[in-house]
Amino acid sequence: MLQIKTILYPTDFSKCAGHALPLALSLAECYGSDLHLLHATVLHEGDPGNAVHRLPSMEELYQLLERNAETQMKSTLEDHDAKGFSIQHAQVRGISAAGAILDYAAEGNIDLIVMGTHGRRGLRRLLLGSVAEEVVRVAPCPVLTVPEAGEVSDPGQIQKILVPVDFSEHSRLALRYAHELASGCGARLHLLHVVDEVVYPEFYPPVVSPNHPVTDELRDQSIEQMKSLMGAVGPGPGSEADIHVRSGRAAHAITDFAAELGADMLVIASHGLTGVRHMLLGSVTELVVRRAHCPVFTIKGFGKTLF
Numbered sequence: 290m291l292q293i294k295t296i297l298y299p300t301d302f303s304k305c306a307g308h309a310l311p312l313a314l315s316l317a318e319c320y321g322s323d324l325h326l327l328h329a330t331v332l333h334e335g336d337p338g339n340a341v342h343r344l345p346s347m348e349e350l351y352q353l354l355e356r357n358a359e360t361q362m363k364s365t366l367e368d369h370d371a372k373g374f375s376i377q378h379a380q381v382r383g384i385s386a387a388g389a390i391l392d393y394a395a396e397g398n399i400d401l402i403v404m405g406t407h408g409r410r411g412l413r414r415l416l417l418g419s420v421a422e423e424v425v426r427v428a429p430c431p432v433l434t435v436p437e438a439g440e441v442s443d444p445g446q447i448q449k450i451l452v453p454v455d456f457s458e459h460s461r462l463a464l465r466y467a468h469e470l471a472s473g474c475g476a477r478l479h480l481l482h483v484v485d486e487v488v489y490p491e492f493y494p495p496v497v498s499p500n501h502p503v504t505d506e507l508r509d510q511s512i513e514q515m516k517s518l519m520g521a522v523g524p525g526p527g528s529e530a531d532i533h534v535r536s537g538r539a540a541h542a543i544t545d546f547a548a549e550l551g552a553d554m555l556v557i558a559s560h561g562l563t564g565v566r567h568m569l570l571g572s573v574t575e576l577v578v579r580r581a582h583c584p585v586f587t588i589k590g591f592g593k594t595l596f
Contacts, residue, residue, distance in 0.1 A: 291469045291595045293320040297399040299327045299390045299424075302361050305405040309435035310365070312584065313403035315443045316433075317374045319473070325397065326365065326378040328358045329389035355380055387423035399430055400595055406434045406578060422575045425559060429592040431466070438582045441553050447474040451552040453481050453543045453577075454515055459558035459590040461518065466588050466595075467556035468522045478530040479550060480519070482511045483542040503536045540576030548582055555585045 298313040300306040317324040330351060362378045383389030394402055406421035425432045441447060452467035454460045464480070471478040484503050515532045535542045547555055559574040578585050588594075 291320070291466070291473070293322045293400045293595055295325065295397065295400045296320075296322045297325045297327060297390070297394055297397070297402045299329065299386070299402070299404050300362075300365070301328065301386070302358070303405070305407050305437050307405070308437055309403050309405040309433075311443065312433070312435055312441055315445075316401070316403065317376075319444050321374055322400070324374060324376045325393075325399065326362055326376065327390065327393055328362060328378075328380050329386045330354050330358065330380060330382050331384065331386050331389070351382065387420045387427075390420070390424055391427055391429075395429055400593065401430060402428055402432045404432070404434060406436050419575075419579070422578060425575060425578055425587050426572065429589070431586060431588045431593075431595065433584055433586045434578050434581075435584045436582060441584055444474045447476045447553040449479060449550060449552045450474070450476045450554050450556060451479045451481055451543075451547050451550060452556045453483065453539070454518065455482070455485075455539075456514060456518075457558075462590065462594075463556050463558040463588055464518055464522060466586065469596075470554070470556065470586065476553070479533060479552065480515045480530050481533045481535065481543065481546055482515060483539045484511070484534065484536040485539050503534060508534045539573045540580065543573075543577050544580040544582075552583050554583055555581055557585060557587055559587050559589055 293316065296313055296317050298310060300310070313324060316322065358380055362380075365378075379393070381389045381393055383392070390402070390404075393399070402424060404421055404424065406419070421432075421434050425434065435441070447470075450467050450471050452460075452464050454464060467478055470476070484507065511534045512532050515530075519530050519532075533546065535546055537545075543555070543557075555577060557574050557577055559572070574587055578587065
């Protein structure tokens, strides 16, 4: 059973952030977790060209913003009564929102971060970056991202959970989380293996035709492997699953199939690539977080586990 003792909900009081709050509250109630509301005041002090350095007092500006944030956080708490769990709120200063969130999560030994994502693409994402993607990549604990398009506000609304499987140890761990979440929500579990154009599991045939990437033999072997993984999960309400095989580029195939299926949540593993490796290889998980129209529960192949 999942043990979620502390949940962190970062907010900048935007519509996007607010969209993730109902699910954070519901999960806190479901697991009896302590919920931490966090607001980071970011003025980019490290940038000497920033206009704030020409204002009369940086400290006065900080205090003004923090008073305003305090008012909004209290209003948020008043609108939602805690039922069987405590709600705390905190403010921190930082040079980046993601850095402040990550530091708070590490120092507070947070079990789960629940946050909204704007789902920016193209030039806007290149210029503005993505706080959610950086948190997903670096956080020491699982992260649940909720897109603005997502409609889930309560675990009871989760009927279909999709978990992509590439037969790595990371995806085995993701399957274990998905099984626990499906059991807790009474949801149907769906396993998806995408036959990628580049990387193939070791049991694939030695020659795969580029024109017909999913042969009957390959499909059958993939299905048998996924059935074997489900058998290893063990009995329980979430031990039955529908199994699917698709071909294409992993992130696009996963999110397209999730939309086709009408999935209410994706559970996926992150390998935690950083630095040059991340720049060269990219991240399927981050692309899924960016493109998905449903909440994405990202677990790590490193750091904290919730079992």
